[in-house]
Amino acid sequence: MRIYVIDNGGQWTHREWRVLRDLDVECEIKSNESALGELRDADGIVLSGGAPSIAYESFKLGNTAEFLDKMDVPILGICVGAQFMAMHYGSRVSPAIHPEFGKVEISMVKEDSLLRGLPKKFVAWESHNDEIKDIPKGFSLLASSATCKVQAMGNTDLQRYGLQFHPEVEHTEFGRDIFKNFLELCAR
Numbered sequence: 231m232r233i234y235v236i237d238n239g240g241q242w243t244h245r246e247w248r249v250l251r252d253l254d255v256e257c258e259i260k261s262n263e264s265a266l267g268e269l270r271d272a273d274g275i276v277l278s279g280g281a282p283s284i285a286y287e288s289f290k291l292g293n294t295a296e297f298l299d300k301m302d303v304p305i306l307g308i309c310v311g312a313q314f315m316a317m318h319y320g321s322r323v324s325p326a327i328h329p330e331f332g333k334v335e336i337s338m339v340k341e342d343s344l345l346r347g348l349p350k351k352f353v354a355w356e357s358h359n360d361e362i363k364d365i366p367k368g369f370s371l372l373a374s375s376a377t378c379k380v381q382a383m384g385n386t387d388l389q390r391y392g393l394q395f396h397p398e399v400e401h402t403e404f405g406r407d408i409f410k411n412f413l414e415l416c417a418r
């Protein structure tokens with residue numbers, strides 16, 4: 231199995247790569263400016279977090295829209311990657327009323343294949359100023375927190391999933407399980 235992690239300038243992009251590598255997956259970090267042809271052999275794609283404010287700097291995510299439109303593989307967006315995905319599919323992203331940094335309790339709204347086997351509540355690591363304001367058409371709300379409605383979303387038909395929190399960080403409970411669930415989606 232081959233997974234590409236798309237680098238959006240996030241501080242933990244290498245952690246995403248490392249978790250996947252530690253799960254015995256062939257994995258490579260690619261620039262968000264990579265040509266679509268460089269990703270053709272992917273079984274799945276992870277859109278990393280990053281520093282850009284999607285509300286004002288979505289242009290800094292390079293060819294990410296093309297990856298979402300033309301790649302017929304599961305795609306997992308993390309933080310900025312999820313925010314871009316939400317905007318791309320018609321949602322609003324804007325500055326959070328309560329930016330989240332550090333540990334936050336996540337409450338599962340709907341268990342689906344990405345969050346399968348996780349408890350109804352768990353702790354995750356956050357680092358965001360912007361947030362997804364509503365669910366894009368065709369997506370389901372999967373998880374929320376007390377101050378951020380959209381912590382996880384998914385569209386099984388499109389094979390697109392987004393997480394506001396960071397599953398790659400050790401402080402996130404069950405982060406490796408989320409990546410394992412994503413890899414199972416990629417193996418189908």
